[in-house]
Every structure is written in C-alpha cells, then in structure tokens.
Amino acid sequence: MRRDDLRVKNSSTEQTAVSPSSSGCALTPKFVAVEPLQLIFEPNNKMLQASIKITSMNPNRIAWRIRTNAPTRYVVLPTSGFLTANANVTSRITLIDPRKYHRRHRFMVQAMEAKDNEKDRKKIWDDERAMKLDVVQSIRISTSETSSLKTAAGISSSTKSLSSVSTNKGQQLSESSASNLLNASTNSSTSDSSESLPFGPVSDKATNAPAADDSDFDCAQKIEELTEKVKIAMSEKVKESQKLIDVVNEVKKIEVDLDRTGAQCKDYNDKVAYEEAQCKVSISTKMIRIVCSFFKSLSSKNLDE
The missing domain is CATH 1.20.5 (Single alpha-helices involved in coiled-coils or other helix-helix interfaces)
Structure with a gap:
C-alpha cells in the first residue's frame, strides 16, 4: 500500500504544478495530456531519439511549447505550436551526442489557452499570462537510459527479497530499511522531476x-x-x-x-x-x-x- 501511495504521489507531481504562493496544493488547469512521462533512450544508437505525444483535452484553441534544461544537448522538432480540440502532435527529441547525456536532463511541456487571432507560436509566450501558474499547465518529463532502468529494477528486486526472507524483528528491520531505501529513491526522483523553471545548466563534470x-x-x-x-x-x-x-x-x-x-x-x-x-x-x-x-x-x- 505504501508503494502504491508513493507511485500515485509521483504521478500527481509530474502531471500538475503547485503554486508556491498558494496555501495547499492548488492544481493548474489541465489543457493537454502528454505521453510518455519518462523518455527512455537506447544507448546502442549513435543518435539517441525519443518522441513526445501531446493531445489536446480542451475544446478551445491551445498553445503549447517544450522546454528543457539542456537546450544545447537536444534537438526538439517541433518545439511549439497550436492545437485545436482533440488534436494531437508528436514531437521528436534527438540527443546530439550520446556522451553528453546526464540523468538530470529534464523536459517540460507547457500549455495554455490561445485566442483565434494569435498566430505567432513564439510571441504568445512573451505575454505576461505565460508566467502565471494558474493559467499555464506545466508537465515535467524525466529521462533515462535502458541501463539505468535495469539497475533500478535490480535494486527493487533485491529489496523485495530482503523483505521476504527476514521474520519477526528481523523482518521489521528489513522492511523498515527497504522502505527507507524506497523513500530515499522516491524523494530523489521527485526532487529531480520537480525542478522549476528557469532550468539551471547541467554540470559537465560527469563527462x-x-x-x-x-x-x-x-x-x-x-x-x-x-x-x-x-x-x-x-x-x-x-x-x-x-x-x-x-x-x-x-x-x-x-x-x-x-x-x-x-x-x-x-x-x-x-x-x-x-x-x-x-x-x-x-x-x-x-x-x-x-x-x-x-x-x-x-x-x-x-x-x-
């Protein structure tokens, strides 16, 4: 039950944005649906590629854009545009140099209502309303490689085996240690996925x-x-x-x-x-x-x- 609660909490933090000035969790309006919420890159390819599908869930005209904290590492096509009711668009994301990948690379899809006379897909985001959290929907997207996913799967399986072997006090200790490990990994993932704009530059010390x-x-x-x-x-x-x-x-x-x-x-x-x-x-x-x-x-x- 605790793991399910943590998964629900992670998905809610990724799908919605919380206003820092509001008391409580005030959710932003929902204009679009984005899938997937985690981009998985294949390290075998010379140029790592992934795609994001953005679907309009609002009857009105919607303006959208994609932002990242590593703009010099990726090529995003298209980066912005407009959507009508029930329309969708697929944006292709290409990592130029696989050696420059970092696990803290993040993407954000932003959407807000657009008027019929607003035609410039870049100028619309210079308006003051684009800075308001109660007007703009922001969805954060994390990135990972297949190797890191395999490592995470191995860690989760080892914690499950540890929790199933021990009994009585030993079982309680193993469960508490496993829960602590799970909480630590969840907190690190939520802290990585909840970075607010503007994105800070990623350190190149890992390269x-x-x-x-x-x-x-x-x-x-x-x-x-x-x-x-x-x-x-x-x-x-x-x-x-x-x-x-x-x-x-x-x-x-x-x-x-x-x-x-x-x-x-x-x-x-x-x-x-x-x-x-x-x-x-x-x-x-x-x-x-x-x-x-x-x-x-x-x-x-x-x-x-």
Missing part, C-alpha cells in the same frame, strides 16, 4: 574534458564547413542573379529598339499616306486642266465655223 574538447572541435569544424558551403552558395546565387539582371537588361534594350522601330514605321506610313494624297490631288488637278483645255478648244472651233 571527460578530452571528449568535450573533441566534440567542441568537431562542432567548430562542422560550423566552418557549413560556413564555406554557405559562402559558395551565396557566390553562386550572386552570379546567377547577375546573369538574370543582364538578361533583363538585354530584353529592355530590345523593347526600346522595337519601340523606336514602331515609331519609325508609323512616321513612314504617315509620309506614304501624305504622298498618296498629294499625288491624288495633283492628278485630279491635271485632269481638270486637260478637260478645261479640251472644252475651250471645242468652243473656239465652233465659233470659227
């Missing part, structure tokens, strides 16, 4: 200094390589842009030449039309003169006769 130097050197090399690639891509883009500008300039020149040719053609057409009109007038004038002279000659002949 070796040469390994850290090597990883930093590798990161620096990768950054330099990526920088060179970006520079090359930018230079290629500049060249292509210059070619495109040259083509556009040539097209504009051709358009100007076409406009000039069109204007010249129009002038020539006007000149031709004018010349045709002048020719018609001159021809008609000559014909009239010829007719007039003909009639004059006829009239003069008639008078002579």
Whole structure:
C-alpha cells in the first residue's frame, strides 16, 4: 500500500504544478495530456531519439511549447505550436551526442489557452499570462537510459527479497530499511522531476574534458564547413542573379529598339499616306486642266465655223 501511495504521489507531481504562493496544493488547469512521462533512450544508437505525444483535452484553441534544461544537448522538432480540440502532435527529441547525456536532463511541456487571432507560436509566450501558474499547465518529463532502468529494477528486486526472507524483528528491520531505501529513491526522483523553471545548466563534470574538447572541435569544424558551403552558395546565387539582371537588361534594350522601330514605321506610313494624297490631288488637278483645255478648244472651233 505504501508503494502504491508513493507511485500515485509521483504521478500527481509530474502531471500538475503547485503554486508556491498558494496555501495547499492548488492544481493548474489541465489543457493537454502528454505521453510518455519518462523518455527512455537506447544507448546502442549513435543518435539517441525519443518522441513526445501531446493531445489536446480542451475544446478551445491551445498553445503549447517544450522546454528543457539542456537546450544545447537536444534537438526538439517541433518545439511549439497550436492545437485545436482533440488534436494531437508528436514531437521528436534527438540527443546530439550520446556522451553528453546526464540523468538530470529534464523536459517540460507547457500549455495554455490561445485566442483565434494569435498566430505567432513564439510571441504568445512573451505575454505576461505565460508566467502565471494558474493559467499555464506545466508537465515535467524525466529521462533515462535502458541501463539505468535495469539497475533500478535490480535494486527493487533485491529489496523485495530482503523483505521476504527476514521474520519477526528481523523482518521489521528489513522492511523498515527497504522502505527507507524506497523513500530515499522516491524523494530523489521527485526532487529531480520537480525542478522549476528557469532550468539551471547541467554540470559537465560527469563527462571527460578530452571528449568535450573533441566534440567542441568537431562542432567548430562542422560550423566552418557549413560556413564555406554557405559562402559558395551565396557566390553562386550572386552570379546567377547577375546573369538574370543582364538578361533583363538585354530584353529592355530590345523593347526600346522595337519601340523606336514602331515609331519609325508609323512616321513612314504617315509620309506614304501624305504622298498618296498629294499625288491624288495633283492628278485630279491635271485632269481638270486637260478637260478645261479640251472644252475651250471645242468652243473656239465652233465659233470659227
């Protein structure tokens, strides 16, 4: 019965947040459901990966985000967003360097109601209401490796065997020692899982200094390589842009030449039309003169006769 009470207590502390200023246990509103509450990483993989499923349990529009106390160790995609009623999203969490894993790495899923006109998934968390515990739901998620889980299982089995073997006073002593061990492990797990924001940086004493130097050197090399690639891509883009500008300039020149040719053609057409009109007038004038002279000659002949 005592172990069940401890498990219920652990699950309640992980699913809800307690306001430090309130008297008693004032639970935050429940907007989303998160599973799992413990991320288990496989140490055999080169890049440790896990996933978190976030499901909306509120009829209204919900804004959510994922935070961690080791932001430089993990890649979280996506890190924030919005959810409608009964919608869900799966976020993939990747540990970049397995050597940098630490058992105190924690994640926190936060959720609160969002208005329909709020579209920026990052700007919404800069609002003052994001700092209120009675408005934001916070769910803490712990991490572990499969090896550590096996060790914990061995410890629990050994405590069970010790409690079952002893009798009378010896049984009471073993039960009390086992309960003390269980309480100590529970207190350590609850203290680890109940870290409040902002998260403090995790100490790197558990990792070796040469390994850290090597990883930093590798990161620096990768950054330099990526920088060179970006520079090359930018230079290629500049060249292509210059070619495109040259083509556009040539097209504009051709358009100007076409406009000039069109204007010249129009002038020539006007000149031709004018010349045709002048020719018609001159021809008609000559014909009239010829007719007039003909009639004059006829009239003069008639008078002579």
